[in-house]
Amino acid sequence: METKPFAVVSAVPPYGHVICSEKWRNSSLVQSLKGGGVKILFENELGVADFNLPNKSSILYVSECDIIAGNSYKRKLVRYRNASSSFQELVLVEKTRLSEQYFQAVQTFVVFDLGLSLLPVSGQSEASQFISQIVHGEGRDNPFRRRSSCRLFDPLVLTLIQQVPGVGKVKALALLQNFSSIHQLCNATPTKLEAIVGQVGAQQIHSFFHKHTTAGT
């Protein structure tokens, strides 16, 4: 058991910066990050994570060696997940010709068992490209972000009523003028409907709403 209290740094780096675990100091990844204009802050107490990024995500790097050497990386991944920091946790996995054969197993473990996000990279240079994209892209508009659109219900109600067989746009609008909601229309008596769409139409609409749809009835 870990007795030493963890003084894990959970600071969000300032814009354009990456907080990086001390062990990466002389790596090619960090060299090319610097080349890409990313400023690096080294930190000894980053916990399991390798990098903290300004968009509040952290990265754990699983190298080809880790994968081929076996199971200790799994323990690291579990600790990473259990750290449950306020950061979004990403896992970069080196997918090379040597580690390729294990990739699906690693993916199953990371995504299905631990529920973390996994991104394959061919090596440290691709990883640094990806990290600098995140760092430089911070503040840019996310094209996948869904804005809660306040849709108008009116046209949708009209479309739904036209799903009733025999009801086109003209009848649908005439119905809406008398019964302003689907709920009202559904619960209208055939007599009331008759005045608008005639006897046959009224029967048709009423039975469409009330006819049983479940099997065996």
Add this chain to the structure above:
Amino acid sequence: QTLPATSSASSTSVCILVDSRCISSGVELMTCLRQKHAATVHVCSLDNSYFIVSNRMAVERHSQSDLATPQNRKRLADRVKSLQGLFERVCLIVEKDRSKTGEASRPLQRTRYYDSTLAALVRTGIRLLWSDSAEESAGLLADLAHLEQRKGQGIAVPLEVKGQHREQALQLYLSLPSVSYAHALNMSHNFRSIAHVINSSIEAIQKGGCMSRTRAEEIYRFLRYSCDSFFVKAAKTS
């Protein structure tokens, strides 16, 4: 304390709905799903080409090169956003581009667009899965469906409706806002009639449609929404 055997869970068949547009590009994948993973696959007409693996999860399948150019990203973004409106969870299977026979497979040139697209997808909570072939993609789809089934989210009703009236009812449910094909199927099988849905409480809609509370609330409000008389008049004259 004995845990329920996971093997029994994985041996039961899973249900997957597939859009008809997936067929032309996915014969190999479908065959694999049916034969190797014994999945019940039902082809239907969804509003775009994707897979439904549970009551709350949709899966899109894209080639790596789809993510690498700005033109494709716009289209991808529109599709992902519309799926997010219908499903609680959206997954993307990123499949390696198939190389032409005889051509050596060359690694994808990672563009900056590719990296920023991935970063943005992850940021939005889209789950990414990686595959090297149609066969692997089939395996991932089956795994997702099994996982969802274990969490009690699997599609538990028959994947088709029989008879003209039931088919019409299904189409009506599909025109409700934020209702996916899976929700509509559940409603078709779990409610006595269309009027039964319309007169149900939020709780009953949530339960019968196998959907989230907020979705059921939206449907409930929609069914009681009073159309503006101004809208009706304007629509009449147009």
